[in-house]
Amino acid sequence: MSASAERRPCLALVGNPNAGKTTLFNALTGLSQHTGNYPGVTVEWHAGEWRLGDGEALLVDLPGAYSLKPHSEDEAVVRDVLQGKVETCPRPDVVVALLDASNLERSLYLLSQVLELGLPVVVALNMVDVAASKGLSVDAAKLSERLCVPVCPIRANRRQGLAALAQAAQAALGGRPAPRPDLWRQEHTPQGDVVVATRYAWARRVLADVVERPATAVVTASDRIDRVLARRWGLLIFLAVVALVFQGLFSWTQPLSDGISSLVGSLGGWAGGWLPEGALKSLLVDGALAGAGAVLSFTPQIALLFIFIAALEDCGYMARGAYLMDRFFSKLGLSGQSFIPLLSSFACAVPGIMATRTIGNRRERLTVMLVAPLMSCSARLPVYTVMIGAFVPARKVAGLLNLQGLVLLAFYLLGILVAIPVSLLAQRLLLRKAAPTLFVMELPSYKWPDPRTVLIRSWLKAKAFVVTAGTFIFCISILVWGLAYFPHPEAIHQRYSALQAAEPAQAGALAAQEAGEYLRQSFIGRAGKALEPAFTPLGWDWRITMAALASFPAREVVIATLGTIFNVSEEGEGEHLKLSESLRQASWPDGRPLFNLGVAISLMVFFGLCAQCASTLVVLRQESGSWAWPALTFTYMTGLAYACALAAYQGSRALGWA
């Protein structure tokens, strides 16, 4: 974002949403682009190098806008950058205005505002092929003559016409500002509706015999596809596509995630082999490597999610999804645009919250951010799997449904059901004054997704995920490691060494007991003991309490912590099975079994609703612009988790399950 000493020329790319702006930007800059946020707002910044002749220029991709009179943060950024009011961005020397040939009148509305900026303007005329499919033909030369600015016909997805565009842009650098449109006949500037009408009238004057249109509007291929995809069966088809995407997300990435986990595991084994016993070894193997492994094993799934979303967005289907889902979300005070962020949150709340950037309305966006972490993310799945596997009988219900599967489904529904009152309450109590969502959305023509755009877009997002969430999960893993390792008195080790020497056959079991012993006397173990009374009404003893506390930074940690605290030895396969067995055998000091169905349910309810994810809170801070939102999210989710787990356990007792 910094302007170098000898200033490179800066160009800005402006256009309507869905005009192919991202495709053009990617075609011009490739992977040289950098992303970030504009200062103070949550709008993404995209800029990249554009080769112009022998030199290089900075090309800034501004968010899609219908108008420079801002209705959203996005549009305010477009106006501010073009007027040179954003500190971190140099005022553009030239504006490249992207016009959608299939929707020229509206494109010219925005252009009329761009021409008033007093900057040189080059017009890129895109979507000529889509226009042709609508029966429209556009005379680019005549348009250029009328506007007195160069007009370059391009096909961004085919990378056609880009050389001519670069030439025109280079020529415009240092050239004269574009002539202002001849809009006003009066001296004073009219306001409101009249302005819009005047601009459209100008657009029509300019376009007279520039665009030839058929006498009646053509029914396009895109319209015919919509008769199937956006009508009666459309909702079912959309949900089927979503189900397929999620199926792919979980099944295709599993081998890769497992591969990464085992690679990190063997790296740990290898490092453990030559590192001397002690705190350093434990820090590197159990802290740093385990933390990095956790981040990396989630990455394939999240990267694939980004690819799916980018592909569905690029081909135009995502807008149909929002349209179809709106009838449900409107009842919650939200709109169809909330669907994808919430859906993504079933994989991970971090990309889900990042995806709320597409929601223009602030009230809706903040509400979705608040409930996204309630969706059952993939890190909750291991907890459910272990608990259900150990305590829910594998019985058939009604002849064909598996009881274990039904319970799992119930926990997925739990988050959704809780999200409904939370989002209604948040809007009623906290966001009363914010303007409600204005759901007016364009459905762009369908097109084949451009692989380049899809890959670049998802690559940048996946990178952002690894950097933001990754750094955080990593640091927190090390912190939790410290709390679970120290004070680490030598006496325990000496005692177990003596025992092992006496009974070499029991070495494995003794090593597991030693690890458990160390965890019990660690800081986090002591905290678990201190807090036990608060969690006894939930059916938990201090060990479960401790495992839950250790999982606040990242909930997936719980499985490993339970394994250590219940002395599961690490040898051999089938870790989950062994854990289930140990959990079933665990008991209270008086000999009663510790776990039963009621305790399992209360633990799952707690994990289902609690804000046990530091990365989510950091991303919430980043995306909402203040700490208030993550603080609120943490408080309400933790309170709700405790209350619901309490109710679940006491209810189970009343039903005789505990």
Place this chain on the structure above:
Amino acid sequence: MEAKLNQEISLAELKPGIKAGIVCMQCGEEVSQRLQELGFVPGAEIEVLDTGCPLLVRVEDARICLREAHAQGVRVSPALEGLR
């Protein structure tokens, strides 16, 4: 289908497949401004593609969905079809 000629109705009442012309906006300034920027300007040709909420319409060359509440503020006249 009995929308009479010269009669001004709201977009929410327009039957699918009937082409009409937009007459004016009778909704709040914010909504009206946004709709106009998307192409809902007086004289523009409009057609309902699918009813229900949200409504799917064609405005000139764009396909746009909007909620019924907002569609009620868009006044259209079937007689203005092909005005331009």
